[in-house]
Amino acid sequence: MNALALQVVVPLLSAPLCLLVRSAGFARLLAAASGLFGLGNAIWLLVAVRDGGPLRHAYGGFVPPIGIEHRLDLTGAYMLVVIATIVAATTAWAAITRLDELGRSRRDLFFAAWQMCVAGLYGMTLTADVFNVFVFLEIASLSTYVLIAHGSERRALVASFRYLLMGTVGATFLLIGIGLLYAMTGTLNMHDLAVRLQGTSHTSSVRTALAFVSVGLWLKAAIFPLHLWLPSAYACAPAAVSALLAGTATKVAFYLWLRFFFTAFAPTFALDDLPVAKLLLALGLVGAVAGSLIAVFQDEPKRMLAWSSIAQIGYLIAGLSLATAAGVAASLSHIASHALVKSALFLALGGAIAALGANGRPLRLHDLRGLSRRMPLTAAAILVAGLGLIGVPLTSGFVSKWLLVDALLAADQWFAAVVVLGTSLLAVVYVGRLVGAVFGSADDAPPPAARVGLGAAAVVVVLCLLSIALGIFTSFNVDLAAQAADELLGVTGSGK
Secondary structure, eight states, rough: HHHHHHHHHHHHHHHHHHHHHHHHHHHHHHHHHHHHHHHHHHHHHHHHHHOOOOOOSSSOOTTTTTTTTEEEEEHHHHHHHHHHHHHHHHHHHHSSOOOOOGHHHOEEEHHHHHHHHHHHHHHHHHBHHHHHHHHHHHHHHHHHHHHHHHOOTTTTHHHHHHHHHHHHHHHHHHHHHHHHHHHHHHBBBBBHHHHHGGGGTTHHHHHHHHHHHHHHHHHHHTTSSSTTTTHHHHSOHHHHHHIIIIIIIHHHHHHHHHHHIIIIOOOOIIIIOOOHHHHHHHHHHHHHHHHHHHHTSSHHHHHHHHHHHHHHHHHHHHHHTSSSSHHHHHHHHHHHHHHHHHEEEEEEEHHHHHHHTTTTOOGGGGTTTTHHHHOOOHHHHHHHHHHHHTTTTTOOOOOOHHHHHHHHHHHHHHHHHHHHHHHHHHHHHHHHHHHHHHSSSTTTTTOOOOOOOOHHHHHHHHHHHHHHHHHHHHHHHHHHHHHHHHHHHHHTTTTO
């Protein structure tokens, strides 16, 4: 189906065009148009999958599993819409604002790397070939290193290099795991792997492959304790890049492991023969506690949100560890919720950085004093997104955390449910510090150094409104996540 190919091809071709034309204005316009096309196409694909079942597109005239295939089911379509929404919003914000954080960097190079990253994210979501998972992962990763290095602070280069080192280790682990799977089965098609692994899952090679694939993707997803690259990368990157990564990068890596776990490997093998579920639950809970505690003591808002992301990833892992329809649905719902509010917060802080003239130095909490008087729309967005991050009723965060706690209680994981609720209270503390600074007194605060355009502020407001909409009109997101979880678990006939 051509629509599947176009989702990747459009941003992939846009990247070299940005470099060929070498015009900042053209690069902005092309990136924004590509982002809007990706969102519209993703919504159309979701409707088509929901009404007519999975979509498939084979390349080169070779029938899978011999040829390369893109395949989209309801779980993939759900993820694709979430990713495309964040891509469209962050691209529009980056195209509208002046991007003063980039200093004298070439805007055409920035948007070329941006488009390559987007193409990699879409490709990972769509491909049914495990080697192409690695290829698209590297396309997105290499582009991300460039994007992070565009930060105006000198430490952005250090953060990018650290991510490069750890990302290379993760990619190497993933490639070794894929190589072992191919050596045991002779196929790279994920659905064909599911069939051929049934007779070889008891072997040490397959178990080793599961370990290598897991570690590689866990590092990319910043699952505790493989998270060390994330705080500096989010804190030092330009705000638009931080928002894009927080809303998509770790989520796609989590989705890929979900695919390997439930599609390629049988859950009965990973859960019954190996203690993966207990390990995942432990890592998820420790990550949630550690991320929340460290976020409380951060003085840099962006670094605070980065550590908060590690805690939120812990929630995703806790839901997945249950291997039940309710647990997976809660994780999927929380992906959408967290992507919206965290991207909104990073973009709002990006507007504050531009307005307060904080480019080239870390933004501190005290710099935000009195922001509500100088930038009331941005301050309101920070408040609403912060409430969504906590999980206050009438926000999407409340719905997804409710689903997660309910799934944990249904699985008799009482302690885990208490940890989720306790870390949500810690979120009240660090979000309260952020909101308190924004709405605090600022008699001696300097006036804004620049004005943030209404269009950029509108993008942040739209993300916040989407979070509220998913918190009020819960049936659409909840039902869709539940249907996607049922379909995913139905692949192997387990988990309900």
